[in-house]
Amino acid sequence: xxxxxxxxxxxxxxxxxxASLQQALGxxxxxxxxxxxxxxxxxxxxEQLREEAKNTKNHILDHLDHYLERYEAAVTAAGGHVHxxxxxxxxxxxxxxxxxxxxxxxxxxxxxxxxEEIGLNEALIDNGMEVIETDLGEYIIQxxxxxxxxxxxxxxxxxxxxxxxxxxxxxxxxxxxxVPDLVNEARMxxxxxxxxxxxxxxGGNFLVAETGSSIIVTNEGNGDLTQTLAKVHIVTSGIERVxxxxxxxxxxxxxxxxxxTGQETETYTTISTGPRRADDLDGPEEYHxxxxxxxxxxxLAGRFKDMLRCIRCGACMNHCPVYGAVGGHAYGWVYPGPxxxxxxxxxxxxxxxxxxxxxxxxxxxCASVCPVKIPLxxxxxxxxxxxHQQDLTPVMQKRALKVWRYVATRPKLYHALEQVGARVxxxxxxxxxxRRLPLASGWTDVxxxxxxxxxxxxxxxxxxxxxx
Amino acid sequence: MSTSNARDAILGSVRNALRxxxxxxTRRAELDARVPRHTRPAQGEDLVAxxxxxxxxxxxxxxxxxxxxxxxxAVEAYRAGKGLPARAAVGAALQDLAFPGLEIHHGAAxxxxxxxxxxxxxxxxxxGSLMMASGPASPITHNFVPDDHVVVLDAGAIVGHFEExxxxxRARAEGMPRATNIISGPSRTADVxxxxxxxxxxxxxxxxxxxx
Numbered sequence: 001x002x003x004x005x006x007x008x009x010x011x012x013x014x015x016x017x018x019a020s021l022q023q024a025l026g027x028x029x030x031x032x033x034x035x036x037x038x039x040x041x042x043x044x045x046x047e048q049l050r051e052e053a054k055n056t057k058n059h060i061l062d063h064l065d066h067y068l069e070r071y072e073a074a075v076t077a078a079g080g081h082v083h084x085x086x087x088x089x090x091x092x093x094x095x096x097x098x099x100x101x102x103x104x105x106x107x108x109x110x111x112x113x114x115x116e117e118i119g120l121n122e123a124l125i126d127n128g129m130e131v132i133e134t135d136l137g138e139y140i141i142q143x144x145x146x147x148x149x150x151x152x153x154x155x156x157x158x159x160x161x162x163x164x165x166x167x168x169x170x171x172x173x174x175x176x177x178x179v180p181d182l183v184n185e186a187r188m189x190x191x192x193x194x195x196x197x198x199x200x201x202x203g204g205n206f207l208v209a210e211t212g213s214s215i216i217v218t219n220e221g222n223g224d225l226t227q228t229l230a231k232v233h234i235v236t237s238g239i240e241r242v243x244x245x246x247x248x249x250x251x252x253x254x255x256x257x258x259x260x261t262g263q264e265t266e267t268y269t270t271i272s273t274g275p276r277r278a279d280d281l282d283g284p285e286e287y288h289x290x291x292x293x294x295x296x297x298x299x300l301a302g303r304f305k306d307m308l309r310c311i312r313c314g315a316c317m318n319h320c321p322v323y324g325a326v327g328g329h330a331y332g333w334v335y336p337g338p339x340x341x342x343x344x345x346x347x348x349x350x351x352x353x354x355x356x357x358x359x360x361x362x363x364x365x366c367a368s369v370c371p372v373k374i375p376l377x378x379x380x381x382x383x384x385x386x387x388h389q390q391d392l393t394p395v396m397q398k399r400a401l402k403v404w405r406y407v408a409t410r411p412k413l414y415h416a417l418e419q420v421g422a423r424v425x426x427x428x429x430x431x432x433x434x435r436r437l438p439l440a441s442g443w444t445d446v447x448x449x450x451x452x453x454x455x456x457x458x459x460x461x462x463x464x465x466x467x468x
Numbered sequence: 469m470s471t472s473n474a475r476d477a478i479l480g481s482v483r484n485a486l487r488x489x490x491x492x493x494t495r496r497a498e499l500d501a502r503v504p505r506h507t508r509p510a511q512g513e514d515l516v517a518x519x520x521x522x523x524x525x526x527x528x529x530x531x532x533x534x535x536x537x538x539x540x541x542a543v544e545a546y547r548a549g550k551g552l553p554a555r556a557a558v559g560a561a562l563q564d565l566a567f568p569g570l571e572i573h574h575g576a577a578x579x580x581x582x583x584x585x586x587x588x589x590x591x592x593x594x595x596g597s598l599m600m601a602s603g604p605a606s607p608i609t610h611n612f613v614p615d616d617h618v619v620v621l622d623a624g625a626i627v628g629h630f631e632e633x634x635x636x637x638r639a640r641a642e643g644m645p646r647a648t649n650i651i652s653g654p655s656r657t658a659d660v661x662x663x664x665x666x667x668x669x670x671x672x673x674x675x676x677x678x679x680x
Contacts, residue, residue, distance in 0.1 A: 024661070027661055027662060028662055031662045043509055044509075044510070045507050045509050045510070048507050049506075049507055052506050052507060056504070056506070062486065063491070063499055064482050064486075065479050065482045065483055065486070065490065065491070066491050066496055066499055067499075068478075068479065068482070069479070070500070078644070084472075084474040084475040084478050085474060086474045086477055086478060090474055134669065135659070136657045136659040136660070136668055136669075137657075137659035140659065140660075153658075153659065153662075154659075155659055155660075156662075158660075159661065160660055160661050160663075163660050179660050179661070179663045179665050180665055182660055183657060183660065183665040183667070183668055184667070186668075187667065187668065187669055190669065191579055191669075192579070195579050211644045212644075213644060213648075219655070219656050219657060219658070219668070220655055220656065220657045220659075220668035220669045220670065221612050221655040221668065221669040221670025221671075222668070222669040224608070224611070224612045224647075224649065224670065225612050225613070225669055225670070228608045228609060228612065228647070229609070239478065239482075244499070244502065244504070245504055246630075246631075246634040246637070247503075247504045247506065247630075247631050247634060248504050248506070250506065250629075250630040250631060250634070251504070251506040253630070254509070261658070264522070264595055265595040265597060265652050266652070267526070267651070267652050267653055267654070267655060267656055267670075268649065268650065268651060268652070268655075268670070269597075269649075269650040269652075270647060270648070270649050270650070271644070271647070271648040271650075272646070272647055273644040273645065273646060273647075273648075274646060275646070276646060277603070277646055279603070279604045280602065280603065280604060280607070280646060281575060281576040281604055281607040281609075282576040282577075282602075282607045282608050282609045283602065283608055283646050283647065291478070293478045293481065297478055297481035297482045297484075297485055298481065298485065299485075300482060300485035300486065301484070301485035301486075305485075
């Protein structure tokens with residue numbers, strides 16, 4: 001997928017004026033946050049589990065090479081194949097080669113953010129294959145020719161009316177308008193696809209070194225039908241998703257659904273180990289895992305190692321006021337919200353995503369709900385620092401900072417200018433607010449500036465002390 | 469471009485980032501011997517009661533019978549109650565039971581299958597979920613293709629936490645199943661305006677018959 005993060009500001013403005021998007025975001029906002037809070041409150045051990053999850057992920061990352069080798073050996077022993085991909089291009093080629101070797105015509109897909117990251121669908125379609133996303137949300141956005149706007153609720157930006165329109169156009173009507181009818185229509189259309197599929201591709205929430213298994217967690221059952229009914233099952237996963245044992249996977253399973261959708265558990269947790277056995281009646285004949293690095297091993301070296309703990313639950317974006325206002329598409333690449341604002345510059349380059357680390361108020365809600373305690377605001381601040389060091393800061397901003405530094409290091413001048421500013425702003429205010437302000441139209445075009453008190457804080461403070 | 473080159477490059481890059489070479493055998497053996505002891509959420513409830521409470525909280529249904537011989541009648545009561553045709557895909561794990569009046573087969577479930585009956589390997593009381601192990605006696609398609617899925621679960625096979633369920637898997641002579649399906653209720657989606665709708669792609673209804 002082509003990165004469009006440079007357009008963040010324009011896309012954010014567009015998003016704020018998109019009535020359908022604002023309607024959809026409004027409906028989503030309360031649900032995820034409230035349900036997660038309830039689940040966290042109902043599990044007394046929740047905070048303890050977050051701490052253990054952080055520590056366990058750190059242990060895994062410190063020994064990542066060992067657990068990856070153990071995992072590979074166990075997959076091979078179970079009759080599966082492990083492939084290693086340094087970058088997106090290698091990953092696409094590995095998967096395309098498998099599909100072409102089995103002469104695949106129809107490829108079904110369960111939800112996989114890594115497949116979005118590596119731009120897999122385009123590569124398969126360009127080579128003449130029919131690619132069908134089977135997660136309902138992914139199916140909806142595939143019909144709309146859009147990327148996901150959320151990592152666990154990819155069509156969260158679509159209203160029911162928009163889904164009705166898309167289904168009517170794709171399925172030929174009659175137009176359905178109620179949720180049960182829409183879901184049922186997709187169920188009927190996709191059933192046929194599962195049974196016709198040559199290759200089924202899923203993600204992997206966890207890769208278990210102990211057993212050589214991949215684990216997926218879903219509510220719909222689409223991932224299971226995808227991987228069971230196709231002749232070949234391919235798992236795409238980042239190298240950081242390996243865990244040592246089933247017991248370790250359990251720690252994260254206890255946090256994942258609660259943090260993501262606010263459920264105690266998702267409907268299906270599926271542990272897949274190798275291909276169909278000799279006497280099995282169903283299941284895929286081949287089982288492949290594609291381990292994707294794509295910048296992850298480099299992140300392991302420094303300050304951004306913490307980011308590799310991410311279990312892709314989406315809690316950070318559900319709790320982010322910026323994401324809540326502009327939705328996921330404004331971020332311009334695969335991963336939106338706080339985790340995306342860290343990952344996108346690291347994977348795609350600091351200069352390709354300048355605005356993302358800056359589109360954050362550092363309110364800290366994301367870090368306070370992260371199940372693996374990633375210090376997202378600290379990482380975003382670190383990215384800003386790196387941008388400045390690499391001289392990516394816009395010229396006007398640098399000049400403004402220089403002026404501010406000059407003034408701020410001269411207290412008498414600072415106070416004098418402050419006094420002038422407070423009086424001028426107070427004088428031009430009407431009814432307690434300022435409607436228009438030269439040089440600050442970025443603020444006043446969309447909202448009023450509250451009028452200052454007319455005197456500076458220091459003056460008021462000294463006045464107060466004088467009274468005592 | 470060879471995948472083994474990529475393998476060595478990625479592992480090398482990982483070690484480079486960690487500022488060390490490959491781990492020595494002693495350290496590797498220590499890591500392999502590591503036994504995780506993560507916190508398990510406290511439970512103070514009868515396992516069967518907890519399983520039923522949790523499973524039903526997600527729109528699953530349950531019935532309890534005294535013995536395995538009562539299973540066919542319980543299946544028939546469910547089938548007749550839902551007005552389903554008298555046909556079912558039945559896992560061979562239940563081939564010791566006769567299902568009078570029901571046309572059954574032990575094969576995989578096809579696209580038009582309406583009802584399946586399976587034997588669970590275990591129940592997990594913690595979330596109130598079924599654990600199904602795939603194999604010739606319990607095909608995976610029985611769990612996902614039909615509209616109605618009836619699952620036979622022995623009361624004695626309900627364990628408290630996930631960790632105990634993994635112990636059941638590790639104890640199997642044949643090792644890990646190709647697919648271990650942990651099922652917590654009917655298929656659902658909330659992808660259209662966060663409205664929960666059952667029967668997205670998998671079964672619209674899941675009914676557990678608890679034996680004992």
